[in-house]
Amino acid sequence: MNYTNASTMKPSDSIPSTAGIFTGGTPAVTGMYYDDAYNRAWFAPANTNCTGAPGSVIDLKQGIDFNPGAADGGGGVDPAKVPRQLVNGVCTPVMPYNMIRVNTVFEVIKAAHGRTAYSEKRPSYGFLNGPSGxxxxxxxxxxxxxxxxxxSLSLTEAFDDDRVQSVLNEIDGKDHTGLLNVGVPTIFGMNFQAINAAKKDSLRGGYADDIGxxxxxxxxxxxxxxxxIGRFVNELRAQGLSDTTAVIITAKHGETALDPSERFIVTTSAIQNVLTPAGFPPSTIAKLTEKSTALIWLKDQSQTQAVVSVLTTKANETSLRIAQILSGESLKLLFPDPLTDPAPPDIILIPFAGTNYEPxxxxxxPAVQAEHGGFNENDLHVPLxxxxxxxxxxxSRAPVTTTQIAPTILNLLGLDANQLQAVQLEGTRVLPGIPTQGGVDNGHLGSH
Structure with a gap:
């Protein structure tokens, strides 16, 4: 089934989007907003006693590896480089799997005695282990x-090839190294990076003309x-597994701009440059994250409306290409109230489509040629x-989201999708057109 009207998360960053695929939940329940975010309840990594006022930047990129310059990240995530929180009075590292608030399909499948496997692009994706770790x-x-x-596209393709081999090993009943006989996992897969690299690192964002x-x-x-992907299918067939294996292909996000002539650059200093003379220097900003949208966490949340008032002057809306601002009541239509939940940003600046924030x-x-992470169509529309x-x-032309993949996976395995906490919280349905098990609701099939 080809779902031609599928969308990913808002914001369309890799972290919230991956969390959504494997939990069935939006950032409102997963608590995962970006790979470069902020949490008001946690303490900075260096604050090993968890004293003073809380508030910490969240880095879910290579910066938290033991050794960012090593092929394996030096062995994973360094507990000394992640935020900290008080747990039963003890100042404790917040590992990536501690950051996600709801369980994952991997945890549900493992609890049902299925073997689980996956490959991602860096150690921080250990959050896919779910809260259990x-x-x-x-x-x-x-x-x-x-x-x-x-x-480098060639290096990125080689990076993908290494992980393709790991999946082929798993189809053959081995672990990802190919050295241990462990049996074929119940769930396995990987993400591909080559397409993303081609769009970011080739002129015109991967497109030869203005029509894609x-x-x-x-x-x-x-x-x-x-x-x-063809190698996977061939190996499944060779192992006699093609009739008992569902294959799901999707993307975490799109990229913008799709039309290279409609790409507009706003510098990553531009927002701060209009805030500073209005009385909001960098010292008042807890975190400003910019790619194809901008997320702002303030140190003093009582200043939210004042900052919005600066951003929404006619001159600033024009120079920053602002299409919409989410804050206060409008932000709470999508996310929890940042005054009571420590994870959401205070302000989300949504620019016009095609806008990229660059240095x-x-x-x-070598400037990046395309970006993602925003709220517009090119960021959100994905294959499924x-x-x-x-x-x-x-x-199926029915509007669907990638959060529906998680309950669909469990349904295909004959497991109760309601074991996913996000499914219970947000009522996420199995994708339309998928045969249902045990009373799981998948609505109705859209147009064919």
Whole structure:
């Protein structure tokens, strides 16, 4: 089934989007907002006694590895580099799996005595283990920042190839290394990075024209990724598993701009440059995160409306290409109240489509050519295909979201999707057109 009207999370950053795929929940319940965020209740990594006023930046990139310059991140996430919180009076590191607030499909499947495996792009994705910290039996997370992999399409494809081999090993009943015989996992898979690299690191963001024709780099990445998926399918067939394995293909996010002539750069200093003369220097900002949208956490939340008033002057709306501001009541339509929940930003600045926040106005390479993380169509619209002999072949135009993948996975395995906490909290349905098990509600099938 090809779901042609699928959307990912708001914001469309890799972290909240991945959390949504495997929990069935939006950031409102997962608590995961960005790979570069802030939490008002946690303490800075260096504050080993958890004293004074709380508040800590969250880094879910290579900065928290033991060794960001090593292929394996030096062995994973360094507890000395993550925020801290008081647990029963003890100042304790907040590991990535402590950050996610709801359980994952991996935990549910493991509790049902299924083996779990997955590969992601860096050690911080250990949050997929879920709050238990043990949801994935075989988690393979090499560090993509090693050797500047993402700056080279060929290196990124090699990075993907290494993890493709890990999945092939698992299809063959081994662990990701291929050294141990452990049996085929109940759930396994990986993310691909090549397409993202091609769009970020080739002129015009991966497109040869203004109607979405891939340029040579993006075409190469698409062909390479397609061939890799073909290797999975062939190996499943060779092992006699194709009739009992569902294959799900999707993306964490899109990229903007889709039309290269509609790409507009706003510098990452621009927002702060209008706030400072209005009385809000950097010292008043707890965290400002910018890619294709901007998230602002304030040190003094009572200043929220005053900061919004500065941003929404006609001159600033024009220079910063602001289409919409979420704060106060409008922000609470999507997320918990930042006055009572320590994770959400105080202000979300949504620019017009095609806007990228970059360090320089110079668009020439090696400048990043496309971004994601925002709220607009090009960021949000993603592919979503589900294939299994029990699923009718066709196309559904029904609006769906990637959060529906999690309950769909459990449903296909004959497990109760309501074991997912996010499904209970947000009423996430199984994708339409998927045969249901045990009274799980998947609504109705959309147009074909």
């Amino acid at each position: 043990t949801g994935i039996d075989d988690l393979y997370t090499p560090e993509i920042a090693f050797n500047n992999i993402l700056n 024709t891939p340029n040579s780099a993006l075409n190469d990445a698409l062909t390479h990724t397609d061939a890799s 320089s106005l110079n668009p020439a390479l 295909l589900v294939a299994h002999p029990s699923i009718p072949y066709g196309q």
